[in-house]
Amino acid sequence: MRAVLISAAILLIAAPSFAQIKAQARSAPTPPWDKGIQPIGQENYWNAVECGKQGGQDPPCVFWDTGLCKNEDFTLAMYTPYKMVAYEVWTAVRQKKEPPTPNYQQAQRTRITVGITPVRGSKNPLKQFVLKRAGKPVEPVSKAVATSDARYTFDYPAFAATANVTFDLVGETKTISCVIDQSVLKQFR
Numbered sequence: 306m307r308a309v310l311i312s313a314a315i316l317l318i319a320a321p322s323f324a325q326i327k328a329q330a331r332s333a334p335t336p337p338w339d340k341g342i343q344p345i346g347q348e349n350y351w352n353a354v355e356c357g358k359q360g361g362q363d364p365p366c367v368f369w370d371t372g373l374c375k376n377e378d379f380t381l382a383m384y385t386p387y388k389m390v391a392y393e394v395w396t397a398v399r400q401k402k403e404p405p406t407p408n409y410q411q412a413q414r415t416r417i418t419v420g421i422t423p424v425r426g427s428k429n430p431l432k433q434f435v436l437k438r439a440g441k442p443v444e445p446v447s448k449a450v451a452t453s454d455a456r457y458t459f460d461y462p463a464f465a466a467t468a469n470v471t472f473d474l475v476g477e478t479k480t481i482s483c484v485i486d487q488s489v490l491k492q493f494r
Contacts, residue, residue: 328374328472328485330492333366341466342493345386345412349494353387356494357394358404367391369494374483378429379474381483384418387494416446417464421474422454429476431455439468466490 333356343349356366363371370383390407397405421431431450434457436443445457464470466487474481 324376324479325482325484326374326376328483328489330373330489331365331369331371332492333364333369333494338366338494339491341491342385342387342417342461342464344461345390345409345415349387350390350409350412353390353494354394354404354407356387356391357396358398360395360398364395366494367395369492374472374474374481374485376424376474376481376483378424378427378476378479378481379431380422380424381472382420382422383493384415384420385494386412386415389415391494416458416460418456418458419472420454420456429478431474432477433473433475435473435475436463437471437473438463440471464490464493466493 338349338352340349345353356364359366365371367388370381370388373381373383390412393407394404397403419434419436421434423430430452434448434455436445436457436459443459443463445459447458449456469487470485470490472483472485474483
């Protein structure tokens with residue numbers, strides 16, 4: 306019995322810690338959106354163009370993902386077809402240039418990428434990223450992992466606003482699990 310207790314204690318000490326947080330998307334009142342990430346279509350393409358025309362330093366409709374799964378080890382950024390279009394227009398507007406008409410076909414080919422960057426001073430390097438949909442892991446269509454950042458690309462069904470999604474950021478010393486409720490997924494663009 307004593308050996309079992311000692312073994313259990315060693316496993317607990319050796320196991321990385323676990324933290325769970327809830328995702329929050331920044332509210333972007335203009336233009337309103339509650340359909341989640343969609344393949345680019347006429348409606349969301351022109352909404353993205355209008356979003357980019359708003360300008361400003363940090364418009365919530367462009368940077369809706371800022372602080373999404375805020376934690377002390379990793380910063381997340383998402384890249385979607387909507388964001389591709391909005392960001393291109395926003396960049397031109399900030400540079401006082403004529404707003405462009407971004408390439409619609411390129412936006413149609415764009416998938417969803419989750420970028421993960423370590424927070425300055427973090428001592429918990431990323432070992433693995435797992436996206437779970439309704440509790441089941443979803444394989445990315447591609448990934449690029451470097452020492453300074455990682456990019457995981459997924460198809461649209463992984464982010465459909467019909468079930469909760471969880472991001473498991475598995476670090477060397479701690480795993481951070483970020484739960485994204487359906488209500489938050491609906492705000493994604």
